[in-house]
Amino acid sequence: MARTSNHNRQDSLEKALQLFWRKGFHATSLKDIEKALDMRPGSIYAAFGSKEGLFQEALERYAQQSLQELKHHLASFDSPLSGLTAFIRGLGGLRDQDLPSCACMLVKSLLELSYQEQGSRQKADNLLASMEAFFTTCFIAAQEAGELDTTLDPVRLSRRLQAEIMGLRAFAERDVENEVVQAVADDMALSLEALSNTQLKTQR
Amino acid sequence: MARTSNHNRQDSLEKALQLFWRKGFHATSLKDIEKALDMRPGSIYAAFGSKEGLFQEALERYAQQSLQELKHHLASFDSPLSGLTAFIRGLGGLRDQDLPSCACMLVKSLLELSYQEQGSRQKADNLLASMEAFFTTCFIAAQEAGELDTTLDPVRLSRRLQAEIMGLRAFAERDVENEVVQAVADDMALSLEALSNTQLKTQR
């Protein structure tokens, strides 16, 4: 009965995600978005409502993708804990991938936005909370697998882990050699491995 | 021979620092600055050249103050290593202070700015490098005091420490209870203390 849309919504979102991740919310203008999505203002506003609406959808897509990648990575490990440590170690190679930014988009957003863009800031915050929740399930799984001392608080461990990842990825934005980032990642992975029960048994 | 300035340059810089630290570079407009400094555009440009010039001077002031506070804190400790661990633990109370932001201004800038504002980004990067250098001197002092295994690389330790602090302070921006931030800080302090030789001796 009517005309169909020229643009694939997911493709447009992905392009917006890349742009926002690289430049941040404020530094990204509608002109930039128009060019990246090859869409005119009217179409953009019809599809996403506002710049902030588009940004929030990009945030959600980012978080969903990140979580999915993490789950896919962990699936190739028998042990939850060694999956996590391998993940941390893998973050040491962030620079080799061609990402819009080494730093986490959620963290960039959390640090950039203030009460003025409360909706977007809160969205980033909530998505970080759900990432923390997933880390918690990993540590619980590790405890159930007997890899981790059950007296340790999995929620507390997940917060510490999230803070470390935040730090590692922020550090990776510095102008240092790739090997330096890898060394920090390795050190973090080591201290995570140190929590392992099997590790403790070999030490004794 | 001529008129003297109404405004104290250091006071103005301090106010600009607080503003930029809280809102970031892009979200801070000249209007905001005019109001905060109680200065008109002409005076601001006469004193600081440009918005970015003012921002860079604010960055330098921030780094200088941060370093000075850290040195002052460490001076009250006999042991370099326990000074550092106490510092980390103290960061757990970030929320209680009335700071413009929990996150480090240098990190916020590093994550917000791109090649468009290369000068400011590079300045933030350099200042972070000098912070790292100071941490290195602390670890070297700890080694010379016999607190730290001399086979450990003090440069590597300082980078790991900086990444942890970056992570802790970014995490503190999340909407969580103050006790949660303190717990992360305590955990980080513990793993730093675990490097101590004396700690190891009591374990054996």
Next chain:
DNA sequence: GCTTTACCTGAGTGATCGATCAATATAAAG
């Protein structure tokens, strides 16, 4: 082919951006 209905276009909105400068004000020097 015609009608209907949605989509797309892009010039244009007022507001705000960072920055400039001629006019004015004021403190120090003579």
Next chain:
DNA sequence: CTTTATATTGATCGATCACTCAGGTAAAGC
């Protein structure tokens, strides 16, 4: 008090900001 040098003011600059909407376009249903 006059002169001189500098500081301050605030109207104003062109550019860009996020955003709107009237008009043109094209696909689906008949």
